[in-house]
Amino acid sequence: MLHFKYLLWLAVGVLLPQLVGSATLMSLLTQSLIYALFALGVGILLRQCGLVSFGHAAFFGISGYSVALLMRDLELGAASAIVLTLVALAIVAFLLGLVVSRIPGIAFGMLTLAIGQTVYLSALKSRETLGGADGLNINWPSSIFGLDVRLFYDPASMFVISWVVMLVTIYLLDRLFRSRFGSITSAIRDNEERARFIGLHVMLPKAVVYALSAVVSGLAGVLSAIYTGFISPETLHWSVSGTALIMTILGGVRYLWGPILGAIFYFFVKEYVGELTDYWMAMLGAVVIFIVVFAPNGVSGLLMQLQERRQKRKQDVIVRRMEVRS
Amino acid sequence: MLGISIFNGLVYGSLLIICASGLAMIYGLRRVVNFAHGALYMLGAYIGYTLSLYLNIWFALLLAPLAMGMIGVLLDKAVFRPLQERDPLSVLLVTFGLLLVIEDLVRAFWGRGSLSIEVPALLADSIELFGNPTPLYRLAVIGLGVGSMVLIWAWLRFSRTGLYVRAASTDPLTTAMMGVNTERVNALVVGVGTALAGLAGVAAAPMLSLAPSMGADVLVDSFVVVVIGGLGSLGGALISAILLGQVQSFGTIYLPGLSAVLPFLMMIAILIWRPSGLAGNRV
Numbered sequence: 001m002l003h004f005k006y007l008l009w010l011a012v013g014v015l016l017p018q019l020v021g022s023a024t025l026m027s028l029l030t031q032s033l034i035y036a037l038f039a040l041g042v043g044i045l046l047r048q049c050g051l052v053s054f055g056h057a058a059f060f061g062i063s064g065y066s067v068a069l070l071m072r073d074l075e076l077g078a079a080s081a082i083v084l085t086l087v088a089l090a091i092v093a094f095l096l097g098l099v100v101s102r103i104p105g106i107a108f109g110m111l112t113l114a115i116g117q118t119v120y121l122s123a124l125k126s127r128e129t130l131g132g133a134d135g136l137n138i139n140w141p142s143s144i145f146g147l148d149v150r151l152f153y154d155p156a157s158m159f160v161i162s163w164v165v166m167l168v169t170i171y172l173l174d175r176l177f178r179s180r181f182g183s184i185t186s187a188i189r190d191n192e193e194r195a196r197f198i199g200l201h202v203m204l205p206k207a208v209v210y211a212l213s214a215v216v217s218g219l220a221g222v223l224s225a226i227y228t229g230f231i232s233p234e235t236l237h238w239s240v241s242g243t244a245l246i247m248t249i250l251g252g253v254r255y256l257w258g259p260i261l262g263a264i265f266y267f268f269v270k271e272y273v274g275e276l277t278d279y280w281m282a283m284l285g286a287v288v289i290f291i292v293v294f295a296p297n298g299v300s301g302l303l304m305q306l307q308e309r310r311q312k313r314k315q316d317v318i319v320r321r322m323e324v325r326s
Numbered sequence: 327m328l329g330i331s332i333f334n335g336l337v338y339g340s341l342l343i344i345c346a347s348g349l350a351m352i353y354g355l356r357r358v359v360n361f362a363h364g365a366l367y368m369l370g371a372y373i374g375y376t377l378s379l380y381l382n383i384w385f386a387l388l389l390a391p392l393a394m395g396m397i398g399v400l401l402d403k404a405v406f407r408p409l410q411e412r413d414p415l416s417v418l419l420v421t422f423g424l425l426l427v428i429e430d431l432v433r434a435f436w437g438r439g440s441l442s443i444e445v446p447a448l449l450a451d452s453i454e455l456f457g458n459p460t461p462l463y464r465l466a467v468i469g470l471g472v473g474s475m476v477l478i479w480a481w482l483r484f485s486r487t488g489l490y491v492r493a494a495s496t497d498p499l500t501t502a503m504m505g506v507n508t509e510r511v512n513a514l515v516v517g518v519g520t521a522l523a524g525l526a527g528v529a530a531a532p533m534l535s536l537a538p539s540m541g542a543d544v545l546v547d548s549f550v551v552v553v554i555g556g557l558g559s560l561g562g563a564l565i566s567a568i569l570l571g572q573v574q575s576f577g578t579i580y581l582p583g584l585s586a587v588l589p590f591l592m593m594i595a596i597l598i599w600r601p602s603g604l605a606g607n608r609v
Contacts, residue, residue: 052415103601106359106414110553111597114590117546121586238546242422249419279434285426292419293409 006171013163017156027155028271029264033162034223036263037169039247041217043259044173046248048185048209051101052109054241055116056217061236062119063089063218064225065130068138078144082222089218090211097210098203113238120236135232138225152226162223169216170256176212177256185209217244246288252298261300330458331575337464339571340471341530345544346551346563347478348522354495354558355515356406357414361421363523364545365428368538370394370524371531372436375443383446383532390528391521398520402513425541432538440535443528467529474525475564478518482560491515495558550593556603566604 020026042056063085070081096115103111123130130136140149151157176182185205188195196202225231234240243266251262269287273280295302349363360366370390377386405424409417449463482488493501494508502508526544534540551570555562570589577585584591596604 050415052418099598103597106418107553107557107597107601107603109359109418110549111594113546114550114553114593114597118587118590118594121590125586239542245419245422279430282427282430282434285423285430288423288426289420292416292423296416 006167010164010167013167014160016163017159020156023155026159028267030155030159030162030227032264032267033159033166033260034220034227035244035247035267036260037162037166037220037223038217039244039251039259039263040166040169040173040256041213041215041220042241042244043213043248043251043253044177044216044256045209045213047253047256048177048182048189049101049206050189051105051206051210052245053112053213054109054238054245055112055114055119056213056244057236057238057240058116058119059089059093059214059217060221060224060240060244061123061231061233063221064138064231064235065123065136067222067225068136068231069129071139072136078141082144085222086215086218090215093214094207094211097207097214101203101206101210113241116236116238116241120233120238123233123236130233133233135230135234138229138231140226140229144226149226153229158223158227165219165223166260169219170260173212173216174256181205181208246284249288250291250298252291252295252300252302254297255300255304258298258300261303262298265299331579332572333458333460333464335572335575336468336471336568337533337571338574339568340468341526342544342547342551342570343471343564343567344474344522344529345526346548346555346567347475347560348519348526349548350552350555350558350560350563351515351522352519353552354560355491355498355512356402356410357558358406358421359414359418359557360519361418361545362401362424362428363421363519363548364541364543365425365432366394366397366520366523366541367527367530367544368536368541369397369428369432370527371443371536371540372432372441372527373524374528374531375436375441375536378443383443383528386443387525387528391525394524395517395521398517399513401520402516406516407509407512429538429541436536436538438538440537442535443531445532463532467533470525470529474522478560487511487514547589550589554593554596554603559603562604 016029017026020029038056038060041059042053045051045053045056066085066088067078067081070076070084071078074081076084100108100111100115124133126132140152142149144152147161152161177185184195184200187200188202188205192202221235224235247262247266248259249262250265251258251260253259266284269284270280273283277283291298297304345363345367349360352358352360352363373393374383374386374390377389381389401424405420406417409420445461445463449461449466452459452461453465454460480488482491490501490506490508490511491514493504493506494511498508501511530544547570551563551567552558554566554570555564570592573588573592574585577588581588
């Protein structure tokens with residue numbers, strides 16, 4: 001049943017580009033999907049650990065830079081550069097996670113903000129290796145993982161690729177968080193002290209979730225670097241982390257697909273409200289406030305609530321009918 | 327050379343302490359990490375700009391913080407108080423939303439371009455200090471920083487309201503049981519904190535140009551100051567603001583490659599060494 005659902009969603013993703021006529025809409029969807037994966041990275045940290053990161057743009061941007069450097073300076077192939085980057089990112093983020101996740105709640109947010117800005121400013125200053133404020137153009141080979149590189153540049157095919165990556169990521173994360181590991185991290189999130197009292201190791205799981213969220217964001221960074229063929233310090237700025245956080249909040253984190261929905265919602269507000277008025281950021285801010293105050297589980301939470309209510313009504317009708325019959 | 331560095335560090339440190347002390351006070355009483363603080367600083371600068379056009383900069387320095395104080399009280403009544411039972415994270419996210427709204431409102435009223443305020447004629451000259459020509463206005467900014475810190479300290483230390491503020495920041499429930507109207511104390515403190523952000527904005531305006539995005543840098547630096555000092559601690563914030571001003575000023579000369587990163591490295595080191603900041607949990 002679970003697998004059937006994923007297959008259904010896969011079919012939706014493959015068919016969607018065929019149905020979308022407009023090229024602007026297609027590139028909008030592709031862009032929002034890449035950012036959706038980024039927001040998912042931020043979201044799992046919030047969902048499993050209750051930690052808000054203001055510095056995930058660092059992982060998003062670093063992965064692009066790292067792939068570019070590995071290909072340029074070490075002359076690695078694209079696939080090995082990407083795999084090596086993600087593995088290295090996981091290790092670095094795990095070690096970093098061991099240190100930073102000891103810092104509670106709000107100070108954690110500030111710390112990630114500081115780390116993120118350190119990375120941003122370092123990339124901005126590094127003119128020789130990283131190209132300073134101009135960033136780097138990435139010379140991708142003609143094929144990546146056996147796929148023609150043109151497939152990655154075209155919004156419609158890139159949409160399908162990102163969609164598949166996203167589905168696989170959600171599937172794996174879902175399996176992981178439904179396992180014992182997921183219960184342990186939720187227990188630590190809800191009450192760290194009690195979790196320690198019942199004999200759980202609290203630092204390690206937090207660091208693992210931190211590393212996972214970094215890798216997911218890094219994966220999005222790699223997709224973005226392939227899609228645009230370009231990486232600049234702008235992707236490292238804290239406002240980018242803030243954007244990913246807004247998407248996460250808009251979508252809600254109770255369900256793994258919440259941040260995905262949030263990212264799509266964000267880009268549509270930006271595109272269509274942005275056309276109506278220059279002040280779409282204010283609108284977005286107002287929406288964020290509204291959602292945090294009145295719908296803490298975001299748009300995904302609202303949708304699920306609606307569905308539950310409808311199901312309950314259906315059940316009520318059935319029960320009433322049975323009562324009438326008896 | 328050394329004199330100029332210390333001096334410039336002090337100027338920036340003074341601005342930071344005015345802004346960051348507001349942030350620390352709001353955190354100390356409301357337990358709110360106010361992401362909109364930088365936007366309020368920016369709003370203060372723009373209100374000051376308009377006041378300096380119609381009246382002059384002296385009125386701007388006086389009236390803009392007053393207006394911001396009223397906005398702060400409104401902010402407390404409309405946002406912080408209804409949300410006080412929520413977890414700190416959601417309030418933080420609400421202030422993040424406010425930041426976006428305020429920035430766009432300023433863009434709508436004052437436009438996107440950068441504006442500037444003239445240095446007042448009385449302070450336009452330079453004087454000789456340690457053998458260097460020193461703009462009087464910068465000297466006055468240091469004076470303003472010192473003056474406002476002394477005033478706040480005296481207010482908290484010697485007045486009855488100050489006593490209530492200190493009591494409420496230690497234990498709001500017990501303070502309320504003693505018959506203190508803590509809601510009014512909270513509103514007052516958020517008002518004063520916002521007024522301080524506005525004051526820093528107006529004071530900074532003649533030295534920088536005004537732009538709707540000017541709040542971001544100050545916000546990040548104020549966070550660094552408040553976190554290094556220990557969240558909610560005024561004394562800690564004072565020390566770390568002075569420290570940060572010097573680090574930035576000397577960093578640009580001796581470690582130009584690292585200067586922008588230094589404050590963050592300092593913050594990372596201190597947070598890992600003492601997760602609750604220099605002052606710990608004392609207020």
